Amino acid sequence: MVDSTTVFDLLRHGEPEGGPMYRGSKDDPLSDTGWAQMRGAITGADRWDAVLTSPMQRCAHFARELANRLQIPLHTDERLREISFGEWEGRTADEVMASDGEKLSQFWANPVTNTPPGGERVTDFNERVVECWHHWQQALAGQNILIVCHGGVIRMIVADAMNIPLEHAFSGLTTPYACRSRIQVNTSVHGRFQSLVAHGVFTALKP
Template sequence: MADSTTVFDLIRHGEPEGGPMYRGSKDDPLSDAGWQQMRDAITEADRWDAIVTSPMLRCVHFARELADRYQIPLHSDERLREINFGDWEGRTADEVMASDGERLSRFWADPVNNTPPGGEPVTDFNKRIIGSWHHWQQELASQNVLIVCHGGVIRMVVADVMNIPLEHAFSGLTTPYACRSRIQVDTSGYGRFQSLVAHGAFKALHP
């Protein structure tokens, strides 16, 4: 096994058109405010060798802009789509709480055993996200990589890195719009080691 250090910056998309809601697979583009949030989260000190993005409009449009600016490869991965919230999609948290509050509370307390009505099971969601995460660790080893994705995706990746039980992966981490996370993956003959370097609205850090 070749020794390598790979640094991943994950960034959640900015505010989409329509504002905050359980959006999931609802494919809205970024609002003007969302574009500004994303651009504000990037600094002149940032350096990446490649960008990986969710194909959803609120991610891929900004990822393409950055890839063109830096003249680096852009990879779109269907597995990085947000979790499907089923019947809750297109509704605000207050609307869901008013009509389905008990089930919503159970979901946040234990999403593994409380799938939203008509939604994607968290175990299935986790499987496809971690499959993507491990794939890009191998495919882009030794590079600095930006992943443009969703709040749920970041939660799954951080849970994998920090060994957080899946039951607590949603409630245990906040992921506001344009939130960034940095993860370092070191691979050697002794194995693969993942570490969370930073999370939140932080300025660029040098690997």
Template sequence: MADCTTVFDLIRHGEPEGGPMYRGSKDDPLSEAGWQQMRRAIAKTDHWDAIVTSPMLRCVRFAQELADNYGIPLHKDERLREINFGEWEGRTADEVMASDGDRLSQFWANPVVCTPPGGEPAKDFNHRVVESWHHWQQELAGQNVLVVCHGGVIRMIVADAMNIALEHSFSSLATPYACRSRIQVDTSGHGRFQSLIAHGVIKALTP
């Protein structure tokens, strides 16, 4: 295996129209505030060779704008959609807590054993996200890559990189709007090593 370093910057979408809620597969576009959050999170010093994005409106429209501005390839991946929250979608956290509080608490404590009613099992969600994550490591090896996606997706990727058990993957990482993470993937004859370099609301992550 040839020596290779690939750098991934992950960015969560900004605030969508309708404000904070369990949105999941609900395909709302970014609000004006969300566009501002995303644009503020990008700096002139940023450099990417390619962009990979969730196809959902709150991600893909900003990703397309960046790809056009940078003149770089844009790859859309259905596997990077947010988890489907089933009957909780379109409702705020307070609303779900008021009507289904015990199950909501159980979900955050251990999503493997508590699936939202009518929602996507955490194991299925994790499988498709990690499958995508490993695919792009191979497909775009040696490049600097931006991934525009969702809070749940970022949690799955960081959990894979840091060997965090799926049971703890949702509660172990805060992912506010427009937060950025950087993961470095080094491959060599000794194997593949993933390292979380930075995470948070960071204006720019320079190499």
């Protein structure tokens, strides 16, 4: 095994058109505010070798703009799509709470056993995201990578990196619009080690 250090910056999309809601697989573009949030999350100190993005508009449009500006490769991966919230999609948290409050509370308490009506099972969601995450660790080993994705995707990746039980992966991490997380992956003859370096809205760190 070749020794390597790979640094991943995870960037959640900014506010989409329509504002906060259970959006999931609903493919809305960024609002003007969302574009400003995303551009404001990037600094002149950032250095990446490639950008990896969800195909959804709220991620992919900004990722393409950034990759073109930095003149670095852009990779799109379907496995980075957000979880589907089924019947809750397109509705605000207050609206879902008013009509489906008990199920919503159960979902946040334990999403593994409480799938939203018509939605994607968290175990299936986790499986595809973690499969993607491990694939790109190998494919882009030794590089600095930006992943533009979703709140749920970030939760799955951080849970994998920190060995957080899936039952607590949603409620245990807050992911506001345009927040950033940094995970460092070290591989050597001793194995593979993942470390969460930073999380939140922060000024870019040097690898």
